[in-house]
Amino acid sequence: MRSRWAILWALVLVAVGVHQVGFWRSARLDTDVLALLPEDEQAPEVGAATRRLAEGAGRELVLLVGAPDWALAQRAADAAREELEKDSALLEPSVTDASALDAAVEFYRPYRDRLLTPAQRAWLARASSEELGGTALMKLYQPAGPRLTDFDADPLGLWPDWWAARATESAARPRDGRLWVSGEGREWVLLAWQSKVSAFALGADARITAAVERARAAVLAAVPEGRLVAAGVPLYAEAAASQASTEMSTIGLGSLLAVLLLVWLTFRSPRPILLVGVSLALGCAVALSVTALLFERVHLLTLVFGSSLVGVAEDYGFHYFAARQGKPPEERGPVLRSLLPGMALALLTSVVAYLALGLAPFPGLRQMAVFSVAGLVGAFLTVACWFPTLDTGALPVTPFAKRVSASLLRWPRFSSTPRWWLGAAVLAVAIGGGLWRLVPRDDVRQLQSAPANLVADQRELGRLLGLPSPAQFFLVGAGTEEEVLAREVALKERLEPLVAGGVLAGYRAVSDWLPSAAQQLADASLSARAEAQAVAAVAAATGESPTRAAFATDVLTPARFLASPAASAVQRQWLGLLGEQHYSVVMLRGLNDPSVLPRLAEAARGLDGVRWVDKTEEISRLLGRYRRLMGGLIVVGYVAVLLTLVARFRREAWRAWLPSVLGTLITLAVFGWTGEPLQLFSVLGLVLLLGMGVDYGIFLLEHPGEGSAWLAVALAGVSTLLSFGLLGLSATPALRSFGLAMLLGEVTIWFLTPCFRLPSGKDIT
Amino acid sequence: MKRVLLLVGVLLATSASAGDVVAGVRARLEDAPLLRGEFEQKKTVTGFKKPLVSRGDFLLSREKGVLWDTRVPFASTLTLTRTSLKAEQGTGGAAYQLDTGREPALAAMNALLFALLSGDVATLATRFRIEGELVGTEGWKLALTPTDASLARVFRNIRLEGDRFVRQVHLEETRGDSSVIQFSHLASTPPLSDTEAKRLAK
Numbered sequence: 010m011r012s013r014w015a016i017l018w019a020l021v022l023v024a025v026g027v028h029q030v031g032f033w034r035s036a037r038l039d040t041d042v043l044a045l046l047p048e049d050e051q052a053p054e055v056g057a058a059t060r061r062l063a064e065g066a067g068r069e070l071v072l073l074v075g076a077p078d079w080a081l082a083q084r085a086a087d088a089a090r091e092e093l094e095k096d097s098a099l100l101e102p103s104v105t106d107a108s109a110l111d112a113a114v115e116f117y118r119p120y121r122d123r124l125l126t127p128a129q130r131a132w133l134a135r136a137s138s139e140e141l142g143g144t145a146l147m148k149l150y151q152p153a154g155p156r157l158t159d160f161d162a163d164p165l166g167l168w169p170d171w172w173a174a175r176a177t178e179s180a181a182r183p184r185d186g187r188l189w190v191s192g193e194g195r196e197w198v199l200l201a202w203q204s205k206v207s208a209f210a211l212g213a214d215a216r217i218t219a220a221v222e223r224a225r226a227a228v229l230a231a232v233p234e235g236r237l238v239a240a241g242v243p244l245y246a247e248a249a250a251s252q253a254s255t256e257m258s259t260i261g262l263g264s265l266l267a268v269l270l271l272v273w274l275t276f277r278s279p280r281p282i283l284l285v286g287v288s289l290a291l292g293c294a295v296a297l298s299v300t301a302l303l304f305e306r307v308h309l310l311t312l313v314f315g316s317s318l319v320g321v322a323e324d325y326g327f328h329y330f331a332a333r334q335g336k337p338p339e340e341r342g343p344v345l346r347s348l349l350p351g352m353a354l355a356l357l358t359s360v361v362a363y364l365a366l367g368l369a370p371f372p373g374l375r376q377m378a379v380f381s382v383a384g385l386v387g388a389f390l391t392v393a394c395w396f397p398t399l400d401t402g403a404l405p406v407t408p409f410a411k412r413v414s415a416s417l418l419r420w421p422r423f424s425s426t427p428r429w430w431l432g433a434a435v436l437a438v439a440i441g442g443g444l445w446r447l448v449p450r451d452d453v454r455q456l457q458s459a460p461a462n463l464v465a466d467q468r469e470l471g472r473l474l475g476l477p478s479p480a481q482f483f484l485v486g487a488g489t490e491e492e493v494l495a496r497e498v499a500l501k502e503r504l505e506p507l508v509a510g511g512v513l514a515g516y517r518a519v520s521d522w523l524p525s526a527a528q529q530l531a532d533a534s535l536s537a538r539a540e541a542q543a544v545a546a547v548a549a550a551t552g553e554s555p556t557r558a559a560f561a562t563d564v565l566t567p568a569r570f571l572a573s574p575a576a577s578a579v580q581r582q583w584l585g586l587l588g589e590q591h592y593s594v595v596m597l598r599g600l601n602d603p604s605v606l607p608r609l610a611e612a613a614r615g616l617d618g619v620r621w622v623d624k625t626e627e628i629s630r631l632l633g634r635y636r637r638l639m640g641g642l643i644v645v646g647y648v649a650v651l652l653t654l655v656a657r658f659r660r661e662a663w664r665a666w667l668p669s670v671l672g673t674l675i676t677l678a679v680f681g682w683t684g685e686p687l688q689l690f691s692v693l694g695l696v697l698l699l700g701m702g703v704d705y706g707i708f709l710l711e712h713p714g715e716g717s718a719w720l721a722v723a724l725a726g727v728s729t730l731l732s733f734g735l736l737g738l739s740a741t742p743a744l745r746s747f748g749l750a751m752l753l754g755e756v757t758i759w760f761l762t763p764c765f766r767l768p769s770g771k772d773i774t
Numbered sequence: 775m776k777r778v779l780l781l782v783g784v785l786l787a788t789s790a791s792a793g794d795v796v797a798g799v800r801a802r803l804e805d806a807p808l809l810r811g812e813f814e815q816k817k818t819v820t821g822f823k824k825p826l827v828s829r830g831d832f833l834l835s836r837e838k839g840v841l842w843d844t845r846v847p848f849a850s851t852l853t854l855t856r857t858s859l860k861a862e863q864g865t866g867g868a869a870y871q872l873d874t875g876r877e878p879a880l881a882a883m884n885a886l887l888f889a890l891l892s893g894d895v896a897t898l899a900t901r902f903r904i905e906g907e908l909v910g911t912e913g914w915k916l917a918l919t920p921t922d923a924s925l926a927r928v929f930r931n932i933r934l935e936g937d938r939f940v941r942q943v944h945l946e947e948t949r950g951d952s953s954v955i956q957f958s959h960l961a962s963t964p965p966l967s968d969t970e971a972k973r974l975a976k
Contacts, residue, residue: 143868147850147861150828152815152842152887156928156949159820170872185901186923550847555821 070241075195086198088231103201112574119561142546253309261316285326295387320732322388331721335406351711355704362700414716443678450686451633477596494525514599665706672758694750726759806962
């Protein structure tokens, strides 16, 4: 019977093994921070917009090379470019050269008559024919001026101004064949590069970061007072990957070594070490395979979090060996059978708690939940199916194990004496005071964990280039493409005063590059009328007979525009049809001050189909909402766990339950006293605590007075502490607060559980 | 600072191009802070059979900018400073203005006009390949080919002729138009009048 289970489990593991080989070959590891962000529950189009805006940026690398003057800046930029060109398999320059601009000019040429800036539109509508004629003549007789067309195709010289207006959408200007930005006391050259490797495939070896660092060194070597500022998703991805892999090995290996050391100290035999190691390894392998099968990609943070699983999944093995120690080998089966009910209950509470993590709509959390549950089940099944078969031979009781087991008898036990009640009162006051001082904080920005130098560079680039913010934008939706463009225009009219008032540097909208059909027709006839007058005036003045060129008779459609080279600047902002509606994004430049955001939100008020999106604010709100929801869940969970425990332990159930409740409260109180804010991730740590904290109580109640149960609990407690303690050292703030909550809670529960043990000689029956 | 930059530019320019001719031309040019005179411009434009001829007065102040006042065929003024271009018609009220503050393309155009009128060879050498010859004891000729893509978009080439002053500028535009500007009655006095100074101060 047992061997049949063992074989079945072996078959499952073979399948897992096969899957693992394939998985590590293709390494579908995800470092994208966005993957962890919650899905928008109400508006999928907002999520689509965010994804779309982030997608294109996934491979982009933007560098500014600056020096005190332009000549030096150019020299420094050349040094950086030469260095980056060396690794052509990794990086390639983005095409932002003049040929792209020429192609755009040619594409627009037949439609020149309907490309007007708002100022030009107003002027053409009000200018007298003398003024129109005079302007045309002056421009015609000017010594030299940049013209993009012959006289007949733009008699009033309107088009260069329209291009100049488009150019203001980016801070960089062409100068001497390079892109030039001036600011912060330096002249800068803008270099745009692209990673040839997808951001998801970037490893912890940080090749792009290294290339950028080499370029930085080259800049300093060429121009000592030079400076290189770089930003881009690849750099973040590499930083995250290397941080995660360091942490993974620290937490995983640290916990593993601790666990194996504990096993060695307790049992002084290689077999337990090997078997516990096997159960952990298999648990992790199953976890990884199940996660990879259920999700498209496994996120690196899942692995970081998952590496703390080592400290939890070893419990089952400990229990088995602690109970088995000193008993003859042939009692292996009965020993395991007597342990199974308690173990299964402990597994169940842990699984429920982990699954509760997945209630929040954060894909990353769901993944961590699935990973942990699969890992626990994997380790549990390994112990249940294989240990009795593989664990042959004797296992004598060691002096260390004896000492630990015996320590339970010396542990203080709660009894109804004045001294205990006084202690309880003091504790209650301390907890009350801490809870009183506890402050929640849900700002998503506090979860920012990128290296400080990257963040600083990103900010500097943002200031110099006035880059549009990917987190705050307007989403414009309507039933037809035409209406989307018209609604953008209505929004832009509201934004103009804010731009004039310096609240923001500017905006970037598809309708600036592609006027709506109605606008095109109106502008074409407006310019036709005005330019006819201008040409007539020029004819009269020169005694010649110039004519006005003919322009396209059709309307420029979104489909044609988007397929053209002219669309590259706003391509990503056109979301197209999502469900019933067409959508576009109007992006904002030069938003450096969060305090102006409400004024922008106000700007969209009352406009049909225009929606202000502030991802930062939205996610912070969501974090807050789920923090409260999970807080409620903890309360409900404790009630449910109490009922479960009562079903098995009747009137003694509180002995397993109370330590966890106290552990949670004390953790919160410590947070309050130390000023650590309460946020979703610490609450999630407490959710998990609820599932794992009661395990100790369960084991002690299941096997009252048995030193071996206490031995297992003591070992499990220490290793769990280590795992989550190490997680508390993580540089990822979310994981850190998670680990911190777990650590504090675990310590308290571990200390308190034996205080509430049954008096000796008493039994739960 | 600007001076230092200019000096660096000069050093680079003289080392970078046909050094001898350039140095010779610079030696022959009078380095006056102010230059005034008359111009005649013949512009050949696609769509017009005859060249468009205009005449007027001009003033160049190396510090402040350029005034280009057309009298014939119609009165109009063009005021060019380092940061703006302003054109006004004497009658009819037509006017337009461009701020070059943030548009290097326009700023470059202004700087180019400055350099052409004043024969600022050092500045020109940073954006053009310069070939030239010295003529007689006083004269010189230069041919400029843009090396910088943004200028190459506008000009195919530029030819300059002169002695103590620039006497003639010939512009070949990439789109096929061309202009020949002749200068006469050149002098470095009188200094700026109040009206002129006021126009350039805006």
